[in-house]
Amino acid sequence: MPEAILEVKNLKVHFPTVDGIVKAVDDVSFTLSRGETLGVVGESGSGKSVGFLTIMGLINRRSAHVEGEIIFKGRNLLEVSDEEMRKIRGDQMGMVFQDPMTSLHPMYKVGDQIVEGVRAHRDVDKKEGMELAIEMLRRVGIPKPDQRARQYPHEYSGGMRQRAMIAMALALNPDVLIADEPTTALDVTVQAQILELIDRLKHEFDAAVVIVTHDLGVVAEHCTKIQVMYAGKIIEKGNRRDIYYEARHPYTWGLLQSISRLEAAQDQRLRPIQGLPPSLINVPSGCPFHPRCPHRFDRCPHEYPGLQPPHSDHQDACLLPFDTKKKIFHDEVAVRA
Numbered sequence: 001m002p003e004a005i006l007e008v009k010n011l012k013v014h015f016p017t018v019d020g021i022v023k024a025v026d027d028v029s030f031t032l033s034r035g036e037t038l039g040v041v042g043e044s045g046s047g048k049s050v051g052f053l054t055i056m057g058l059i060n061r062r063s064a065h066v067e068g069e070i071i072f073k074g075r076n077l078l079e080v081s082d083e084e085m086r087k088i089r090g091d092q093m094g095m096v097f098q099d100p101m102t103s104l105h106p107m108y109k110v111g112d113q114i115v116e117g118v119r120a121h122r123d124v125d126k127k128e129g130m131e132l133a134i135e136m137l138r139r140v141g142i143p144k145p146d147q148r149a150r151q152y153p154h155e156y157s158g159g160m161r162q163r164a165m166i167a168m169a170l171a172l173n174p175d176v177l178i179a180d181e182p183t184t185a186l187d188v189t190v191q192a193q194i195l196e197l198i199d200r201l202k203h204e205f206d207a208a209v210v211i212v213t214h215d216l217g218v219v220a221e222h223c224t225k226i227q228v229m230y231a232g233k234i235i236e237k238g239n240r241r242d243i244y245y246e247a248r249h250p251y252t253w254g255l256l257q258s259i260s261r262l263e264a265a266q267d268q269r270l271r272p273i274q275g276l277p278p279s280l281i282n283v284p285s286g287c288p289f290h291p292r293c294p295h296r297f298d299r300c301p302h303e304y305p306g307l308q309p310p311h312s313d314h315q316d317a318c319l320l321p322f323d324t325k326k327k328i329f330h331d332e333v334a335v336r337a
Contacts, residue, residue: 002033011068020281024050026232039219042229057085091121094169100161104153111149136167159190231288238314248316
């Protein structure tokens, strides 16, 4: 097994509010090795983005209670100073944020914004920085990069803005790239191009990649392993085959059944997950998914098993017996998925 470049251990991110404690991330652990692509999937409000903003050091520690460990290249990032974290962020760890239109400054040219990030970490002049910016725009597939570098974000299409954000995140060859909803609001053709671009650049830069999304269909071809989050917790994780062909948690089944498929019959309707995600202030007792779960039984409101079995590459947090999960998946889910 390759050595883990990023190891998150029992991470908790809680926000005190006047209404109670918001448990945005609740006891999350995972590892990421160089060359891997990790897909993190879940509905809005499941804790995906908050967890990775915390890893990047972008959560205000004065307004959030953070516990656990974030081990990056042998150092616990929760113990480094703000100044040290600024040196790591953007240099050794890059992030593509959800909305490139609001992430890029509207009053500065795209090339200048890439140059600013480069010069914050490297001793180069503006000319060298701009040459690197143009080269990065070329590598992410933007035509006429020397001209595009001198344009403003509003002159780019949505797909081009996303490519520019990827160029900015990869400009300094980081060890880890986190892409938070990189295909939101893009049409399916551009989605495929962006995901293929991230996959190609991962190999080109020998990086580890995290793709955060709400759609299991987005990560189907590009992630080596996947973790499914619900109510701030990881409720299932495994490799791509585990999740798509042997899923064990009812929430994962619901996500799989909500994906539209070309081979499905014309009259076959999508099966949405009933109900709404819980408030992270008042997370249900026992299994947090039990109020929405069609397979719940008397133990579910009172017990939460955690990820089982221990030390396995494929784990889930469901109390149903293994044989029952296997039968339900193949009888009800695999037929549709």
